[in-house]
Amino acid sequence: MRRLFIALTLTAAPFALSAQTAEPKTAEQAFHNIVQLKDIPADQLIPTMQFISSSLGVECSFCHVEGKMELDEKPTKRSAREMMAMMMAINKNNFGDRREVTCYSCHHGSAHPASYPPVQESDAPAHAAPAIAEPAGAVPTVDQITEKYVAALGGAEAIHKITSRVLEGKILVGGNETPIEVLTKAPNKRVSISHMSSGESFTAFDGTAGWMGSTGRPAREMSAAESGASGLDAEFYLAPRLKEIFTQLRRGRPEEIGGVECETLIGTGPGRPPVRLYFDQKSGLLVRMVRFAETPLGRNPTQIDYADYREVDGVKTPFRWTLARPNGRFTIQIADEKTNVPIDDAKFAKPTGVVK
Ligand code: HEC
Numbered sequence: 001m002r003r004l005f006i007a008l009t010l011t012a013a014p015f016a017l018s019a020q021t022a023e024p025k026t027a028e029q030a031f032h033n034i035v036q037l038k039d040i041p042a043d044q045l046i047p048t049m050q051f052i053s054s055s056l057g058v059e060c061s062f063c064h065v066e067g068k069m070e071l072d073e074k075p076t077k078r079s080a081r082e083m084m085a086m087m088m089a090i091n092k093n094n095f096g097d098r099r100e101v102t103c104y105s106c107h108h109g110s111a112h113p114a115s116y117p118p119v120q121e122s123d124a125p126a127h128a129a130p131a132i133a134e135p136a137g138a139v140p141t142v143d144q145i146t147e148k149y150v151a152a153l154g155g156a157e158a159i160h161k162i163t164s165r166v167l168e169g170k171i172l173v174g175g176n177e178t179p180i181e182v183l184t185k186a187p188n189k190r191v192s193i194s195h196m197s198s199g200e201s202f203t204a205f206d207g208t209a210g211w212m213g214s215t216g217r218p219a220r221e222m223s224a225a226e227s228g229a230s231g232l233d234a235e236f237y238l239a240p241r242l243k244e245i246f247t248q249l250r251r252g253r254p255e256e257i258g259g260v261e262c263e264t265l266i267g268t269g270p271g272r273p274p275v276r277l278y279f280d281q282k283s284g285l286l287v288r289m290v291r292f293a294e295t296p297l298g299r300n301p302t303q304i305d306y307a308d309y310r311e312v313d314g315v316k317t318p319f320r321w322t323l324a325r326p327n328g329r330f331t332i333q334i335a336d337e338k339t340n341v342p343i344d345d346a347k348f349a350k351p352t353g354v355v356k
């Protein structure tokens with residue numbers, strides 16, 4: 001069951017850094033031996049390390065002596081520092097200081113970037129990425145895409161008649177199945193509770209901030225970035241509120257996902273992670289959300305694919321979703337949904353002390 005705990009806490013920094021402290025610490029203040037990343041917020045250091053690791057396709061131990069992260073013993077760690085300086089210089093000198101080139105641009109998941117293109121491995125005709133032609137005639141506007149989404153779910157009136165949901169199902173991680181419950185309440189409270197043999201594990205947003213916990217351990221607050229992402233998942237009326245939640249919402253190029261042609265919206269807003277939303281051109285339903293956590297070296301993506309939409313009390317919700325990050329993924333399959341069940345607010349509140 002340890003894998004499950006890891007999956008649920010993928011973004012969890014091993015260092016519980018409070019999102020609520022008035023003067024957030026810098027990385028230099030919170031760690032021992034920081035040279036390049038001195039001024040970044042301390043709670044961005046681990047996400048930055050995760051970005052580096054997945055960009056190079058390596059584990060932390062590629063650069064670090066386990067348990068003594070501050071040591072500069074390994075030459076790879078020293079190279080990484082030089083690479084950070086190089087990356088910043090490339091962007092400064094060539095891209096007006098915009099972060100266009102990152103570790104991933106060159107490394108593409110390998111410690112040793114390739115310097116020449118690969119040869120063809122088979123004599124089958126090369127398969128170019130499918131480009132979707134813009135449909136002839138008028139392209140849909142942002143409003144039309146969001147309105148179609150709301151209509152596809154059942155319409156604004158039906159959506160607003162529901163104020164809470166209790167979902168029961170299972171979480172699937174690497175061949176293991178664990179029962180899970182997801183409680184959600186308007187406007188933006190959510191807790192998912194997975195019932196493992198060793199106890200329960202919680203991921204929650206209390207309406208203001210996110211927290212995580214598991215039986216026998218003190219619950220911890222999420223970092224600002226995790227909390228923003230968790231708050232987005234908790235938006236009960238996401239569909240009708242898209243334009244409020246993302247103050248900037250623009251249409252991107254249509255893309256194909258698993259054979260389905262999709263409209264794309266790109267959203268940003270204060271206190272929100274930047275997102276890309278993909279809507280099935282035919283049904284209008286949301287099939288994918290990719291949200292990004294900023295780090296100084298690049299963005300860590302989280303992709304959520306929504307499927308198996310079913311109608312309960314006049315509104316469709318996805319009964320299956322898969323959450324994937326560079327370092328792991330899991331799927332939740334819902335079996336039963338109940339709407340408008342009264343849920344005590346205490347269910348969403350971060351417990352003080354150890355979670356029972
Ligand atoms: C490719 C090399 C590389 C990888 C992989 C890497 N790191 Fe680092 N790490 C560094 C460098 C370089 C620094 C110092 C940054 C600086 O000087 O600004 C650092 C600093 C740190 C520090 C601060 C230590 C201190 O007290 O000074 C921690 C903690 C850390 N890394 C954790 C991790 C974790 C956890 C992982 C795996 C998710 C990881 N690192 C993966 C290169 C790496």
Ligand code: HEC
Pocket residue numbers: 052056076077079080083084087101102103104105106107111112113297
């Ligand atoms: C402009 C391209 C480019 C960028 C950007 C880049 N690298 Fe590199 N990196 C290279 C090349 C080329 C090598 C040498 C390849 C080899 O060792 O085979 C290398 C080597 C390394 C090595 C040494 C690997 C080893 O086994 O000794 C580390 C560690 C590394 N890069 C980390 C990073 C990190 C971290 C970033 C982002 C901060 C980054 N690189 C950004 C091109 C790049």
